[in-house]
Amino acid sequence: MIYTEAEHFIKESHNGVIRLGLGRIEELLERLGCPQKKLKFIHVAGTNGKGSVCAMTAEILKAAGYKTGLFTSPVISVYREQFRINGETISEGEFVRYAEVVRNACAKMTDVPSEFEKAVALAFLYFNENRCDFVVLEVGMGGCDDATNVIEVPEVAAIVNIDYDHMGFLGTTLEEIAQKKAGIIKENGTVVIAGQSETVMNVLIKRCQEKKAGFKSTDVQNIKITDRSIHGQTFGYKQYAGIRLSLLGDYQCENAAVVLEIMDCLIRKGYQIPVNAVYDGMKNVYWQGRFEILSEAPLFIVDGAHNPDGINALRSNLENYFAGEKFIFITGILRDKDYSQMLRTMLPYAAAFITIAPDSPRAMSADECADAVRKCGYTGAVSVMDTIEEAVQLAYRMSQKKNTGVCAFGSLYSVGAISRAGTIKLR
Numbered sequence: 001m002i003y004t005e006a007e008h009f010i011k012e013s014h015n016g017v018i019r020l021g022l023g024r025i026e027e028l029l030e031r032l033g034c035p036q037k038k039l040k041f042i043h044v045a046g047t048n049g050k051g052s053v054c055a056m057t058a059e060i061l062k063a064a065g066y067k068t069g070l071f072t073s074p075v076i077s078v079y080r081e082q083f084r085i086n087g088e089t090i091s092e093g094e095f096v097r098y099a100e101v102v103r104n105a106c107a108k109m110t111d112v113p114s115e116f117e118k119a120v121a122l123a124f125l126y127f128n129e130n131r132c133d134f135v136v137l138e139v140g141m142g143g144c145d146d147a148t149n150v151i152e153v154p155e156v157a158a159i160v161n162i163d164y165d166h167m168g169f170l171g172t173t174l175e176e177i178a179q180k181k182a183g184i185i186k187e188n189g190t191v192v193i194a195g196q197s198e199t200v201m202n203v204l205i206k207r208c209q210e211k212k213a214g215f216k217s218t219d220v221q222n223i224k225i226t227d228r229s230i231h232g233q234t235f236g237y238k239q240y241a242g243i244r245l246s247l248l249g250d251y252q253c254e255n256a257a258v259v260l261e262i263m264d265c266l267i268r269k270g271y272q273i274p275v276n277a278v279y280d281g282m283k284n285v286y287w288q289g290r291f292e293i294l295s296e297a298p299l300f301i302v303d304g305a306h307n308p309d310g311i312n313a314l315r316s317n318l319e320n321y322f323a324g325e326k327f328i329f330i331t332g333i334l335r336d337k338d339y340s341q342m343l344r345t346m347l348p349y350a351a352a353f354i355t356i357a358p359d360s361p362r363a364m365s366a367d368e369c370a371d372a373v374r375k376c377g378y379t380g381a382v383s384v385m386d387t388i389e390e391a392v393q394l395a396y397r398m399s400q401k402k403n404t405g406v407c408a409f410g411s412l413y414s415v416g417a418i419s420r421a422g423t424i425k426l427r
Contacts, residue, residue, distance in 0.1 A: 003092040006099035007079050010122060013115040020145035024109070025117045029150060031105040032121060035128035036151050039069075042262060043151065045139040045181045046160030046194065048310045049255045052247060052287050053160055056259040058136040060281030062086045064273045069127035069135040071148075073116065076288050076304075077416035083123050085130055098122045098129075116140050120147045142170050144183020156265045157184045157213075158192040158258055161251075162200045163309035164338065178203035190269070191215040192261040194254065216265070218257040225253055230293050230321055232283075240275075244283045248291045249317045256282060289415035291317050294422045298396065299405030301327075302419055304412035306334070311342045314409055318349055322405065325349075328395045330388075330408035330418065332356035333372075335364045342410070343376045351404045352381040354391045358413035369410075388414060392421035 001009065029036060042057055044050050051072050061068040070084040083090040090098075102121050106113055113121070120140075127135045134155070139146045143159075162178050170177045178200040185191050185207045193204050195218055208215040219238075227234035232246050235253045237260055245256055259282075263273045289304040291314065299322075305314040318327070329350050333339040355369035364372065366384045373382050385391040395406045408418045 001096050001100055001103075003096055006096040009103055010099055010118045011079070011115050019114050020142065022145065022147070022150055024111050024113045025120060025147040025150045027109060027111075028102070028105055028113050028117060028121050029124065031108060032101065032125060035124040038128050039124065039132060039135050039151075041151050041154035042134060042136045043139070043148065043154040043157045043184050044137065044160065045143045045146075045158070045184045047163040047177075047181075047307065048313065049160040049194070049251065049258075050138050052252060052255045052290055053158060053258050053262075054136045054138045055287040056247075056256060056281060056285050057262055058084075059087070059285040060259065060263060060273065060278055061134050061136070063277035063280040063284070064271075065277075066133040066271075067131065069123070069130070069132040071120070071123040071127075071135065072138045073119070073140050074412050075416070076412060077419070082119060083126055085127070085132060090126060094126065095122075098125045101125060114147075117147045120150070139181075139184065142177075142183070143181040145180070146183075149184055153186045153189045154184075155269065156190050156192060156262050157186070158194075158262055159184070159204060160194045160255060160258055161309065162196055164307065174199050175203055179207075182207035185211050185213050185215075187211050187213070189213040190265050192258055192265060193217040194258050195220045216261055218254065218261055220254060220257070223253050223257055225250065228320065230296065240278065243279060246283060246285055247287060248293075248321070249313060250320070251313045251316075252290070288419065289412060292419070294419060298399045300395075300399075300422050301405065301407040302415055302422065303407065303409045304415045305342075305409045306337060306411045308338055308341050308345070311345045311409070314407075315345055315349070318407070325405060326351040327405050327407040328352050328354065328398050328402065330354045330356060330391050330395055330406065331373075331410040332358040332366065332369055332414050333364055333410040334358060334360055334362040334413070335368070336362055339364065339369075339372050339410075340376060343373055343378075346409070347376060347378055349407075350378065350380060351402055352383070352398055353378065354383045354385055354395055354398075356385055356388050356391045356414060358411040359417065360411070360413045363411070363413070388417040389421045392418060 058070040170180045224236040294300040355366045357363045370382045370384045
């Protein structure tokens with residue numbers, strides 16, 4: 001295979017349908033020699049914040065001298081970005097080599113694995129052959145039936161904020177969703193839990209007790225933010241003071257608290273995590289599309305917020321960093337999201353809307369998104385664009401005319417293209 005063929009093979013899915021369950025991934029990995037059994041994992045589940053927690057964790061472990069694999073989803077810019085070791089993306093040649101191995105194994109199966117299952121298998125092969133000390137593993141959807149949950153007991157399992165999302169797969173109540181995500185808690189494991197609602201916390205603690213897993217939860221009251229600007233923020237948590245975090249937003253300090261508790265668990269297990277590695281990792285971490293400022297003049301923000309909880313975090317960030325300002329919003333949303341609530345939350349901050357279609361078969365068309373904006377009661381300008389590049393160009397022109405900033409939100413599937421178009425425009 002050449003690279004494009006390898007990527008096409010991994011991305012092929014069974015009629016485009018999401019299929020949860022562990023049967024196929026278990027069979028596939030058995031045919032590959034069970035590479036996951038030779039690896040040590042930090043396993044992270046939740047609704048919002050998983051990727052950021054994974055990125056911070058991997059950066060600190062790298063700074064501590066550990067060879068660290070990182071597997072995340074969904075793809076933002078380049079498909080290969082899901083597979084990283086010490087911050088470096090897998091090469092095209094390596095991707096092809098491992099994809100061929102996965103393809104040969106899949107050819108012997110009657111129930112064809114999904115795209116995500118093939119990607120997980122490729123990741124385990126890659127990390128194992130490269131002898132990673134740790135693998136930081138982000139759950140794709142839910143927990144118990146997610147392909148990543150094929151692993152045995154991880155060094156630490158972490159569960160970040162749980163809120164409403166993927167209700168068609170995970171349940172319609174917070175309790176049902178929490179039960180699915182609690183599936184990553186295994187017998188005699190070690191678990192870190194972010195601050196949750198009482199309903200969610202009860203579910204998670206009950207699961208820990210059933211599995212005889214030791215757990216600790218973060219204490220938001222112990223987070224002290226001492227400095228905040230669009231260039232980063234400084235906070236303290238428990239014994240740590242003056243941590244400089246490159247990621248923006250109060251919620252990122254809450255995510256960072258989860259990471260600090262993960263490090264404490266690893267230290268208690270005997271791993272060496274120097275204090276300076278913690279500080280360096282937090283300062284150097286980069287995670288694309290999470291309240292990311294592409295440009296200050298003109299102001300251009302891109303945020304992958306794609307559910308009500310993420311939108312509330314975006315709204316808080318706009319209020320904290322740009323109080324009283326309004327924005328040209330570029331937005332495209334998947335039709336299975338609670339788009340009405342998301343849009344209503346953002347209406348008070350809108351100078352205008354530009355609608356697009358994210359790169360996903362589940363996406364609303366740009367016209368449908370524009371109709372949704374108007375149905376939410378917005379009476380200002382709404383422009384429908386055929387391409388993301390045209391949307392970014394229009395946003396820049398409107399920004400100059402109205403003397404206001406641009407903020408893109410609604411789907412992680414749009415972040416990469418918006419970031420590329422925004423960067424090109426700035427040049």
